[in-house]
Each structure stands twice: as structure tokens, then as C-alpha cells.
Amino acid sequence: MGEKVDNQSQAVIGVDIGGTNIKIALVEPRRQELLETVRFKTLVDRGPDAVLADLSAHLTELSRQAEKNGFVLRGVGVGCAGLIDLASGIVITSPNLPGWENFQLGKRLGEELRVPVFIENDVNCICYGEYWLGAARDLGDFLCVAPGTGVGGCLLIDGKVWERHGYSAGEVGHITIEPDGEKCRCGNYGCLETLASASWLVWRAKERLDKGVKSSLRHKLDSSGGLDAESIYSAAVAGDKLAQELFHLVGTSLAIAIANVAHLLGIRSILIGGGLSNGWKAFIGPLREELGRRLTFVPPAEVKVVRAQLGDDAGPLGGAYLAGKRTGII
Numbered sequence: 001m002g003e004k005v006d007n008q009s010q011a012v013i014g015v016d017i018g019g020t021n022i023k024i025a026l027v028e029p030r031r032q033e034l035l036e037t038v039r040f041k042t043l044v045d046r047g048p049d050a051v052l053a054d055l056s057a058h059l060t061e062l063s064r065q066a067e068k069n070g071f072v073l074r075g076v077g078v079g080c081a082g083l084i085d086l087a088s089g090i091v092i093t094s095p096n097l098p099g100w101e102n103f104q105l106g107k108r109l110g111e112e113l114r115v116p117v118f119i120e121n122d123v124n125c126i127c128y129g130e131y132w133l134g135a136a137r138d139l140g141d142f143l144c145v146a147p148g149t150g151v152g153g154c155l156l157i158d159g160k161v162w163e164r165h166g167y168s169a170g171e172v173g174h175i176t177i178e179p180d181g182e183k184c185r186c187g188n189y190g191c192l193e194t195l196a197s198a199s200w201l202v203w204r205a206k207e208r209l210d211k212g213v214k215s216s217l218r219h220k221l222d223s224s225g226g227l228d229a230e231s232i233y234s235a236a237v238a239g240d241k242l243a244q245e246l247f248h249l250v251g252t253s254l255a256i257a258i259a260n261v262a263h264l265l266g267i268r269s270i271l272i273g274g275g276l277s278n279g280w281k282a283f284i285g286p287l288r289e290e291l292g293r294r295l296t297f298v299p300p301a302e303v304k305v306v307r308a309q310l311g312d313d314a315g316p317l318g319g320a321y322l323a324g325k326r327t328g329i330i
């Protein structure tokens with residue numbers, strides 16, 4: 001029905017593939033209208049073929065619905081956790097998606113859906129989402145730091161994620177903060193990730209408790225629930241010294257990394273997202289203080305640090321933005 005395209009509204013789909021959930025958004029990109037969202041469990045143990053079959057079924061159904069309502073689906077933008085070869089849409093490796101090594105995600109989805117499919121790294125998609133419709137709308141060039149299970153990062157320059165050979169651009173999580181620090185999963189020691197991620201926050205809390213530090217977290221660790229970033233945050237808000245100290249470390253470590261990038265690139269805007277940004281109130285004070293100490297060539301007052309706004313929607317909306325841009329709709 002190609003001849004009817006001009007009279008029909010155009011739609012794109014954004015997808016965020018994470019190790020736990022897959023989130024989908026059907027969007028009318030010119031009006032920036034969110035038409036429909038779908039979310040389901042990834043269940044990674046099933047392997048990539050089964051996950052892809054599930055995803056294709058959801059996307060096909062969504063596309064059918066869109067058509068029924070007078071939309072033409074023009075493209076799909078997918079943010080996927082891990083190292084992605086953008087040109088080929090191949091997932092090279094993904095710690096959160098075991099078994100997906102060298103998986104031809106872009107090609108396979110394209111064959112199923114018969115529309116252009118664009119694959120991006122998930123953190124890059126979150127950046128695009130926040131840049132399009134969220135907290136980064138008016139930031140201009142910015143650095144995104146996303147502390148979650150690990151610490152993701154990306155640079156958005158002139159409206160585009162800054163990418164270079166080797167997929168390492170923007171990997172702020174692996175900047176060295178502590179020269180003789182703990183060994184990071186990347187092999188380096190003292191990376192930002194070992195100081196400012198949810199998994200290391202929990203590790204450090206346990207380590208300190210094992211050493212006999214008194215804290216309300218002791219009871220939490222011994223109870224059936226166990227420790228997670230959320231419970232450490234609650235303890236910090238309730239006045240627990242150990243929990244506050246750990247979030248202080250998160251804030252100062254983020255500030256050191258941010259100051260390094262600001263000095264190198266002259267970046268004046270920082271977006272903080274990721275799951276650990278829920279602990280914003282516990283680390284933003286120490287972060288701003290440390291930033292004031294570390295920034296010497298850049299006036300600290302000129303550096304804006306903002307919190308991501310879109311939460312779980314940033315990824316799929318960023319995927320939709322990507323699809324809208326690449327197909328020339330927006």
C-alpha cells in the first residue's frame with residue numbers, strides 16, 4: 001500500500017533488550033507520541049533464538065495493531081546490552097546475555113519484520129531517549145554516566161553518540177579512580193565501576209560488615225532479604241553511618257571521573273542515569289562537593305549535573321528516536 005504512505009501516520013518501534021526485561025515502545029516520532037508499550041521477561045536461559053522468537057512475535061503483533069490504526073511502521077531501533085557491532089547489528093559479546101556471542105540480532109530481526117532494523121548499545125539508547133524527550137533535552141553536548149549493576153557511559157556530541165574504533169568511546173566506568181584498588185571484571189584495578197556501581201556497593205558493605213563495622217545493614221544481611229543497593233540507600237537515608245559512607249564513596253568517585261572528562265573535553269553537562277541513580281539524594285551532595293575540589297580549569301558552577309528523567313522508558317524511546325532519525329522521519 002505504498003501509495004497511501006503520504007496520507008498515513010508513520011510509526012517506529014523502540015526496543016530495549018536487557019538481561020532481565022525487554023521493553024518495547026510504539027511511537028509516532030514527529031508528534032513525539034507514545035502509542036503503546038509492551039514489557040516482558042527476557043528469560044535469558046532460553047538462549048537467543050527463543051528470546052528472538054518471543055520478541056518477533058510481540059513486534060509483529062504491535063505492527064499489526066499500528067496498521068489497523070492507520071500507521072505505517074517505518075523502522076525498529078534496538079538498544080541491546082553488551083558490545084555491539086553497529087554496522088552489522090551483531091552482538092559481539094554481552095555479560096548480561098549469556099549465549100549471545102556473535103548473534104546476528106539486526107539481520108535476524110530485519111528478516112522477521114521486513115522493515116529496517118537499527119541496533120545500538122543500550123546505554124547509548126538511554127542517552128538518545130533522554131536527549132530527545134528527557135532530562136538532556138537542553139544540555140547540548142553531554143557525558144552520560146549510568147551506574148547500575150556496572151557503570152555504563154557515553155558521550156553525546158552534536159546530537160550523536162561519539163563512537164570510535166574498538167567500541168570503547170565513552171566507557172567512563174573503566175576510568176581508573178583508585179590506582180591500587182580492587183580488580184574490576186575488565187581486568188584493570190580501581191575502575192570507577194568498582195567504586196560506584198550497585199554490585200560493588202553491596203560487595204563493599206559486606207566486606208565492611210565482615211570486618212566488624214557496626215551498622216543496621218548487619219540485620220538486613222542476616223535476614224532472608226539480604227543486601228541490595230536499595231536497602232543500603234534506605235539505611236543511608238535513615239542515618240546509618242556505613243551506608244552513608246558507601247554512598248559518599250559513590251559520589252566522590254563519580255565526581256573524580258566527571259572532572260577528568262570535563263578537563264579533557266570541556267564538557268559542561270553531565271547526565272546521571274542507571275539504577276543506582278535512585279540513590280541520588282545519598283550521593284549528589286558528596287559528588288558536587290568533590291567536583292568543586294577537582295575542577296580547576298573549569299569553573300564548577302558551569303558544570304551542570306542532572307538526573308535522568310525517563311527511567312525505564314529512556315531505552316525504548318531512544319530506540320524509537322534512532323529509528324526515526326535513521327529512516328529520515330525526524
Ligand SMILES: [Zn+2]
Binds near residue numbers: 174184186188193
Ligand atoms: Zn574496569
